[in-house]
Amino acid sequence: MAASAHDQQLPEAISEEALARIQASSDSASLEALRVEYLGKKGRLTGALRALGSLAPAERPAFGQRVNRAKEALDAALAARGEELRLRRREAALEASAVDVTLPGFGPTPGRPHPLSRTLTEICDVLGGMGFTVEEGPEVEDDYHNFEALNMPADHPARDMQDTFFVGDDRVLRTHTSPVQIRVMERQPPPLRIIAPGAVYRNDDDATHSPMFHQVEGLMVDRGVTFAHLKGVLTTFLRRVFEREVGVRLRPSFFPFTEPSVEVDVGCVVCGQRGGECRVCKGTGWLEILGAGMVDPAVFAHVGYDPEEFTGFAFGVGVERIAMLKYGIDDIRLFYGGDLRFLRQF
Ligand code: DAH
Numbered sequence: 575m576a577a578s579a580h581d582q583q584l585p586e587a588i589s590e591e592a593l594a595r596i597q598a599s600s601d602s603a604s605l606e607a608l609r610v611e612y613l614g615k616k617g618r619l620t621g622a623l624r625a626l627g628s629l630a631p632a633e634r635p636a637f638g639q640r641v642n643r644a645k646e647a648l649d650a651a652l653a654a655r656g657e658e659l660r661l662r663r664r665e666a667a668l669e670a671s672a673v674d675v676t677l678p679g680f681g682p683t684p685g686r687p688h689p690l691s692r693t694l695t696e697i698c699d700v701l702g703g704m705g706f707t708v709e710e711g712p713e714v715e716d717d718y719h720n721f722e723a724l725n726m727p728a729d730h731p732a733r734d735m736q737d738t739f740f741v742g743d744d745r746v747l748r749t750h751t752s753p754v755q756i757r758v759m760e761r762q763p764p765p766l767r768i769i770a771p772g773a774v775y776r777n778d779d780d781a782t783h784s785p786m787f788h789q790v791e792g793l794m795v796d797r798g799v800t801f802a803h804l805k806g807v808l809t810t811f812l813r814r815v816f817e818r819e820v821g822v823r824l825r826p827s828f829f830p831f832t833e834p835s836v837e838v839d840v841g842c843v844v845c846g847q848r849g850g851e852c853r854v855c856k857g858t859g860w861l862e863i864l865g866a867g868m869v870d871p872a873v874f875a876h877v878g879y880d881p882e883e884f885t886g887f888a889f890g891v892g893v894e895r896i897a898m899l900k901y902g903i904d905d906i907r908l909f910y911g912g913d914l915r916f917l918r919q920f
Pocket residue numbers: 749750751752791792829831832864865866867888889890891
């Protein structure tokens with residue numbers, strides 16, 4: 575007995591179910607699985623077509639057409655859903671790798687002055703404001719300007735303290751900025767009021783000494799310059815540089831090129847002069863900050879100034895020392911390491 579079309583599952587029913595499942599599918603793998611399930615060689619619609627042979631010949635064309643319409647509908651739905659899922663994937667991928675072009679960009683990182691340059695500039699600004707003009711001298715000096723004319727003849731024991739780098743007969747890397755005093759007085763009659771900032775060199779190297787460091791020299795010569803002027807200038811200078819009312823203390827000392835000579839202390843800027851356990855001032859409350867004195871007449875004799883008519887004072891200050899105290903830096907080598915993590919803090 576020939577099977578009737580009604581024994582088969584109706585193609586419309588199969589396709590209705592398939593269309594719903596296609597619409598619900600969420601990725602291309604499950605979509606492909608549906609295609610195989612319905613339209614593959616052993617698929618359910620394909621199977622319906624194969625059943626055609628068991629139908630009465632009169633029913634075959636109409637049934638065949640219904641199966642074909644169902645297949646076309648499924649093909650179209652598979653393609654449409656496939657395209658939809660492809661677009662959705664692309665959108666998700668774009669969103670995941672999204673660049674928000676409306677965000678502000680990274681600006682260029684501006685450079686900034688090195689803490690030593692900054693300290694040096696501050697020192698020169700303060701003294702410049704007190705009438706001192708900047709002079710310069712050579713870093714490779716001769717023995718005469720670095721020692722002899724500063725009242726340190728060849729056999730003078732004070733030379734020992736200067737750990738000199740010799741670069742030739744009679745040539746040294748200047749051990750201090752004091753030779754600039756001589757060079758300026760040689761070419762210029764009094765009165766004068768100058769500072770000489772620059773690099774100096776000594777054979778010394780640890781956490782608080784560098785073989786190259788910086789000093790600022792000061793020199794004022796005029797009629798009637800006294801020790802009181804020196805004290806006034808230094809006190810004002812130190813309070814402005816440290817930007818607070820630091821205590822200032824003068825202790826008798828010795829330099830060959832000044833008489834009398836002093837070492838100048840400031841109240842410890844780390845512990846606020848309390849002393850106690852402070853490691854920076856070792857509990858004394860004071861920090862030695864510079865050397866100074868009244869210009870020795872023997873120095874004036876070397877440059878042809880008349881010590882009966884003119885007097886003057888001089889001082890020399892270490893730039894690294896001031897910067898270390900001002901910014902709380904405990905190792906001088908940080909200044910020369912070029913470490914941006916250090917430098918960016920200023
Ligand atoms: N030149 C000295 C040094 O480097 C510092 C110094 C002390 C400079 C006393 C001066 C001064 O002008 O009067 O050790």
